Amino acid sequence: MKLYGTTTSPFVRRVRVVAAEVGATFEMINTAADDGQAALRRVSPIWKVPVAEMGERIIYDSRVIIDWLTTFHGWGDLRAPADRWRDANLVNAIDGALESGVQMFYLRREGLDPMTLPFGQRQLDRMAAIFEWLAGELELGPGGSGDGLGLPEISLLATLDWLDFRDVYPTAKHDAAFGALRAAHRERPSLATTRPLVS
Numbered sequence: 001m002k003l004y005g006t007t008t009s010p011f012v013r014r015v016r017v018v019a020a021e022v023g024a025t026f027e028m029i030n031t032a033a034d035d036g037q038a039a040l041r042r043v044s045p046i047w048k049v050p051v052a053e054m055g056e057r058i059i060y061d062s063r064v065i066i067d068w069l070t071t072f073h074g075w076g077d078l079r080a081p082a083d084r085w086r087d088a089n090l091v092n093a094i095d096g097a098l099e100s101g102v103q104m105f106y107l108r109r110e111g112l113d114p115m116t117l118p119f120g121q122r123q124l125d126r127m128a129a130i131f132e133w134l135a136g137e138l139e140l141g142p143g144g145s146g147d148g149l150g151l152p153e154i155s156l157l158a159t160l161d162w163l164d165f166r167d168v169y170p171t172a173k174h175d176a177a178f179g180a181l182r183a184a185h186r187e188r189p190s191l192a193t194t195r196p197l198v199s
């Protein structure tokens with residue numbers, strides 16, 4: 001499998017973590033470089049990463065790529081969804097927070113301060129609302145679903161690490177809810193080897 005992406009993208013990281021967990025190998029095409037970006041645009045009209053290429057088949061979107069990986073490689077030591085509709089809601093909520101953070105980051109990278117606009121505060125408020133809701137839903141802590149690592153947890157951990165890496169949102173506000181989950185999996189090889197890095 002060829003995986004188009006960057007070493008910083010939290011959406012790409014989910015796929016890298018799942019691939020490592022289920023034992024799928026891939027060749028990374030770095031889309032931060034001009035030639036990688038040109039290659040991405042040849043395979044995807046969306047121009048977003050991750051994109052996976054397996055021979056003739058090209059798949060856009062982290063969730064669909066993960067669906068492909070788990071369909072053909074199983075879940076390995078990951079927790080398979082017990083209720084896929086519930087997990088889908090959790091991952092949708094995490095995506096909502098992450099997309100808000102990504103928009104803030106992109107504006108800042110263009111030299112704009114999103115906090116000078118109502119838009120910026122709205123994104124921060126949405127992120128806070130989502131993380132507060134997730135804190136109740138994920139049942140973290142002893143005896144909670146935090147004992148296992150499923151797609152919602154991987155997505156949340158990649159999101160929190162990326163928000164810290166880009167200094168987009170004060171994730172420490174939610175340490176009481178997510179600190180134990182973060183600590184429990186920090187050294188897990190699939191997560192430890194995929195932390196965001198400037199390429």
Ligand SMILES: N[C@@H](CCC(=O)N[C@@H](CS)C(=O)NCC(=O)O)C(=O)O
Nearest residue numbers: 009010011047048049050061062063
């Ligand atoms: N729904 C997509 C979101 C992917 C996404 O937003 N990727 C970002 C990088 S973190 C991207 O490629 N952004 C490029 C752009 O917006 O131009 C997925 O889950 O794969």
